[in-house]
Amino acid sequence: MKLSFQWISDYVDLHDLTPETLADKLTGAGLEVEAITPRNQGVSGVVVGEVVACEPHPNADRLRVCQVNVGDGPLRTIVCGAPNVAVGQKVPTALPGAKLPGGSIGVAKLRGIESYGMLCSAKEIGLETKLLPKEQTEGLYVLPADAPVGADIVEYLGLDDVVLEIGLTPNRSDCLSIRGFAYEIAALLDRPTTFPEDVSPETSGASPVQVRIDTPLCQRYEAQAFTGVRTGPSPLWMQMRLMAMGIRPISLPVDITNYVMLEWGQPLHAFDLDEAHEHTIVVRQGRSDETLVTLDGESRELTEDTIVIADPDRAIGIAGVMGGQNSEITAQTKAVVLESAAFDAISVRKTGQRLGLRSEAQQRFEKGIDPQAVTGAIVRATQLFRDLAGAEAWGGVVRATFHDAYAQPTGTVVEFSPERCNRLLGTQHSEETMRDVFRRLGFTVESTEGQVWRVHVPPRRPDISLEADLVEEVGRLAGYDRIPTTLPVGPVTVGARNASQTLRKRTRDVLMSCGMSEVVTYALTHPSDLDKLRVSPDSPYRQMIPLLHPMSEERVALRTHLLPSLAQVAAFNMAHGVDGGAIFEIGRVYWPTKLPLEEQPCERTQWAGLWFGETEPGIGERARPYDFYDAKGVVETWLQALGWQDEVRFAPVQLSWLHPGRSAEVVLNGQRIGSIGELHPETGAAFDLHRAVYAEFDLDVLVSFLQTSWKVHRMPKFPASRRDLAVLVTKDVPVQALLDTAREVAACDEESILEDCRIFDIYTGKGIADGYKSVAVAFRYRADDRTLTDDEVVRVEQRILDAWTKKYGAVLRTN
Amino acid sequence: MNVVDIESTLQTLRHKAFEELRSLQDVRALDDWRVQYLGKKSELTQISRQMGALSPEERPVVGEKVNEARGALQRAYEEMQAELAQRELNRRFAEETIDVTVPGRRHARGSMHPLTQIIQEIEEVFLGMGYEVVEGPEIETDEYNFEKLNLPKHHPARDMQDTFYLTETLLLRTQTSPMQVRTMERMRPHVPVKVIVPGKVYRRDEDDATHSHMFHQIEGLVVDEGVRMSDLKGTLEHFARAIFGANQSVRLRPSFFPFTEPSAELDIRCTNCGGSGCRMCKGTGWLEILGCGMVHPKVLDGAGYDSRRYSGFAFGMGPERIAMLKYGIEDIRLLYQNDLRLLRQFNRVL
Numbered sequence A: 001m002k003l004s005f006q007w008i009s010d011y012v013d014l015h016d017l018t019p020e021t022l023a024d025k026l027t028g029a030g031l032e033v034e035a036i037t038p039r040n041q042g043v044s045g046v047v048v049g050e051v052v053a054c055e056p057h058p059n060a061d062r063l064r065v066c067q068v069n070v071g072d073g074p075l076r077t078i079v080c081g082a083p084n085v086a087v088g089q090k091v092p093t094a095l096p097g098a099k100l101p102g103g104s105i106g107v108a109k110l111r112g113i114e115s116y117g118m119l120c121s122a123k124e125i126g127l128e129t130k131l132l133p134k135e136q137t138e139g140l141y142v143l144p145a146d147a148p149v150g151a152d153i154v155e156y157l158g159l160d161d162v163v164l165e166i167g168l169t170p171n172r173s174d175c176l177s178i179r180g181f182a183y184e185i186a187a188l189l190d191r192p193t194t195f196p197e198d199v200s201p202e203t204s205g206a207s208p209v210q211v212r213i214d215t216p217l218c219q220r221y222e223a224q225a226f227t228g229v230r231t232g233p234s235p236l237w238m239q240m241r242l243m244a245m246g247i248r249p250i251s252l253p254v255d256i257t258n259y260v261m262l263e264w265g266q267p268l269h270a271f272d273l274d275e276a277h278e279h280t281i282v283v284r285q286g287r288s289d290e291t292l293v294t295l296d297g298e299s300r301e302l303t304e305d306t307i308v309i310a311d312p313d314r315a316i317g318i319a320g321v322m323g324g325q326n327s328e329i330t331a332q333t334k335a336v337v338l339e340s341a342a343f344d345a346i347s348v349r350k351t352g353q354r355l356g357l358r359s360e361a362q363q364r365f366e367k368g369i370d371p372q373a374v375t376g377a378i379v380r381a382t383q384l385f386r387d388l389a390g391a392e393a394w395g396g397v398v399r400a401t402f403h404d405a406y407a408q409p410t411g412t413v414v415e416f417s418p419e420r421c422n423r424l425l426g427t428q429h430s431e432e433t434m435r436d437v438f439r440r441l442g443f444t445v446e447s448t449e450g451q452v453w454r455v456h457v458p459p460r461r462p463d464i465s466l467e468a469d470l471v472e473e474v475g476r477l478a479g480y481d482r483i484p485t486t487l488p489v490g491p492v493t494v495g496a497r498n499a500s501q502t503l504r505k506r507t508r509d510v511l512m513s514c515g516m517s518e519v520v521t522y523a524l525t526h527p528s529d530l531d532k533l534r535v536s537p538d539s540p541y542r543q544m545i546p547l548l549h550p551m552s553e554e555r556v557a558l559r560t561h562l563l564p565s566l567a568q569v570a571a572f573n574m575a576h577g578v579d580g581g582a583i584f585e586i587g588r589v590y591w592p593t594k595l596p597l598e599e600q601p602c603e604r605t606q607w608a609g610l611w612f613g614e615t616e617p618g619i620g621e622r623a624r625p626y627d628f629y630d631a632k633g634v635v636e637t638w639l640q641a642l643g644w645q646d647e648v649r650f651a652p653v654q655l656s657w658l659h660p661g662r663s664a665e666v667v668l669n670g671q672r673i674g675s676i677g678e679l680h681p682e683t684g685a686a687f688d689l690h691r692a693v694y695a696e697f698d699l700d701v702l703v704s705f706l707q708t709s710w711k712v713h714r715m716p717k718f719p720a721s722r723r724d725l726a727v728l729v730t731k732d733v734p735v736q737a738l739l740d741t742a743r744e745v746a747a748c749d750e751e752s753i754l755e756d757c758r759i760f761d762i763y764t765g766k767g768i769a770d771g772y773k774s775v776a777v778a779f780r781y782r783a784d785d786r787t788l789t790d791d792e793v794v795r796v797e798q799r800i801l802d803a804w805t806k807k808y809g810a811v812l813r814t815n
Numbered sequence B: 001m002n003v004v005d006i007e008s009t010l011q012t013l014r015h016k017a018f019e020e021l022r023s024l025q026d027v028r029a030l031d032d033w034r035v036q037y038l039g040k041k042s043e044l045t046q047i048s049r050q051m052g053a054l055s056p057e058e059r060p061v062v063g064e065k066v067n068e069a070r071g072a073l074q075r076a077y078e079e080m081q082a083e084l085a086q087r088e089l090n091r092r093f094a095e096e097t098i099d100v101t102v103p104g105r106r107h108a109r110g111s112m113h114p115l116t117q118i119i120q121e122i123e124e125v126f127l128g129m130g131y132e133v134v135e136g137p138e139i140e141t142d143e144y145n146f147e148k149l150n151l152p153k154h155h156p157a158r159d160m161q162d163t164f165y166l167t168e169t170l171l172l173r174t175q176t177s178p179m180q181v182r183t184m185e186r187m188r189p190h191v192p193v194k195v196i197v198p199g200k201v202y203r204r205d206e207d208d209a210t211h212s213h214m215f216h217q218i219e220g221l222v223v224d225e226g227v228r229m230s231d232l233k234g235t236l237e238h239f240a241r242a243i244f245g246a247n248q249s250v251r252l253r254p255s256f257f258p259f260t261e262p263s264a265e266l267d268i269r270c271t272n273c274g275g276s277g278c279r280m281c282k283g284t285g286w287l288e289i290l291g292c293g294m295v296h297p298k299v300l301d302g303a304g305y306d307s308r309r310y311s312g313f314a315f316g317m318g319p320e321r322i323a324m325l326k327y328g329i330e331d332i333r334l335l336y337q338n339d340l341r342l343l344r345q346f347n348r349v350l
């Protein structure tokens, strides 16, 4: 909402305030001033000049040499290039020494002739050209014929004004008007409003108009008929005020309705009375298959929800949204009817949304108008039609209400306890202070003696209906800075994270300590990502929840998989000169139980990691591509940190987005918790990645495995016996199988003496037959109660070897 | 052999031995020298043996001379031995000297995303004040996201938040505030309710330097008997000081949210100019940091807490804005671009 400092000054005394001080007060009261813009963009020394002669320039085709009367002194010779310059015009004339937003003006020689100033266009004197009709923006800005020659243009156009741009919160519909703001500012400054008294003009005879309201969606409807309405432009002062408020001047009748709307917050609509058959206006709801061509030439469908202005035969306007073309005022119009009404906010909003329209008038209806302004505005407009447009009121105002109760708007009564007010704010405002706040706001207070006051709120403040609303008014006007700082006094509570949050925090800490960088990506993606993952058409991953109205083409549905997001981050980084990296995200995927969606879907929390490009080498090391085992190492470190290392198994798996020979599922206590593998080359290529390793884990499954406590192992009392074995097996034997077999064999004994076994070398190449590998395993044997003898150890070792041979054809390497 | 001869021999011997000793370069040569001059077959030993041929008067005199010579050689030997050891050590040190400016073997530390970092930091502040951290669904119902928050259908305040709808009734939550209602419904009639709710929210906004269609919020809610707006102010002042520095001060400015009444915006002293006014704070010296207020009586009553008996406060803040202010990030999109050249800067512990 824009606010003209000049205009508001008509209704509250602001002589001792600068616009900046007013802005501070408004912002401090919750009406946030977002910008302060002087209307005068730096114009001085420009006066109204009259072109009294205009000759072609002897040396230039496009230039004219004009003689301009500027009131005092001789005529000024001014060279002008504007094509529309003509004798008799009054135009803004910048004299030598004048300042314009574009620079200063001096005496200049143009093609041999000295020019004593410049004739100006609208743009040159800093007017908002986008609010002016095209003919006024091309060439000189031609002033009305009655413009006083020699007058200062800033004063004449009222440009010595400042406009405050205010970000209104939706509750303050009362401030969508100058008068509403005047009440607010008067309350803030504790000054009276200085509204002129609007008197209904004298009228003769009865109004020809009949009004009937057939729908509860219209509370009140008032109509005033006129004859002899002059059209043409509105006076310049009115145009300038409209422009200050961001409204485009159009023509006298339209400008008057807009002017009154800005002043009163009440939208008005004027239309051709004779187009309303039988001079009868019917306000009703639309009918199915009813249409109306609106002022913009579009054919609009009317529905049951639409409030329609009609005559007995047909629709002639959509209430609060747009008039009908069939009742538009034209040059042939003999009688005009002016409408001022209260339409249902929700209905107008729905209609506007349905038709994709959003006018100033509509916005005011949507936010709720002051029922008292319906009458005030039509009286004010009637005055202006009479004074400015030479119109004659044809009869008085015709008023109709849907229900008798609407005849006199009364406002509301809200109960208010000063004690509760202080208790809610934590303040110690006196009753005196509170009474004073209500007085300034123009609320009347009944029975200030008792515990509970009855506060009468006028209908112009529909935002106030509860005690809490009044408490805010007290807090606001007494000043939020008077609220002290305290802390809640309730019982002690213990802050806590839940298991899922704890698991995520620990996971993040471990992954970071493994050198991974956390990323945060958008949850909205595109289904084509799944093609890159090579998932089948009937895969559940294809069940992405779509947005009804996406904002962009790329982000249309909720992701079911984290890989595309991470792959895109990797590709972005590779394209920006990053050699490689290890990234992870802890985020949600969205799995619907059914599409189209009927209930809130399952939102699963996962962590996913991607290792892409090359490792960062230390001194003397060489960069190499991240591989499966880099990723697996991180995963194992994470599993170990959470105490799951011993229960976890990796097993080959087939997933469409992973390399079939280099991917594993990760199983914890028989349940799959995630997977890890090199990207399938086609998936990698689809994301512009040469090679990368991906891992993902379902944290929702893992929450149930989270350990809350654990105990240390006792320190051993007897020494361990360490032995190594190297065996040859075929390449396809998983080393994990050898370790598992060794543990199983040792576990057969009553007392297992195998404390630990681990792989320490895997070798292929020279000296090893094709298709075979040498696997070296380190064993550690120990007993709780004695030092083991060689015999004991060798016996177990031999049984392990036998089992390996039997199961996997292992051959002991002896050299 | 007479005393004079022996003395002169000893003299010569000492002279020769010292000269030789001085030229020695290593421990082995020193050893040879010791054998030669102090060993069993040394000249000195031979002289000792010849002492039997001297008279009883001469014998002690010569013996003393010999011992003196032996002592002198022995001391010289030990000194040389120490010196050589020192020289040897020095040589080793010289050999073993490394370039300490060569970078060490580091473990890449990894980095936490700035948003997570800010969210965690804020969580810690409120955990310390006894708040529970709760989370909720990102896919919400119209009922919880709007209606139960005093935002009925077709209310103009819904324009403040353009919404991604999934169906007529399901949507991507535009705020973490629905968790106010869900939390109260879960906990009623228990008090105090003290939670913060971090999470992702969505708005149908065009992405630009200051808008993102997905962003984060941290909601806070306290409900109890006798909760005051001054408690809200005090709590948020504590928060502002924990996050932005101990000398921060806050101010409340009236505002509007459908689910709080009275409502306010919280400003902190400009982190850039400290309050004197600059471009970042538009000359006001204050920065808007969050929206807050007293829980609207309709929301309290709707969630099962009688507003005549209980009151509460709520606040909602944007970690993006806080991260941008704190780290001087000027474009919100940078937080979602995940450029490792930016993210890796967050490998530090604050």
Ligand SMILES: [Zn+2]
Pocket: B270, B271, B272, B273, B274, B275, B276, B277, B278, B279, B280, B281, B282, B283, B285, B286
């Ligand atoms: Zn500043």
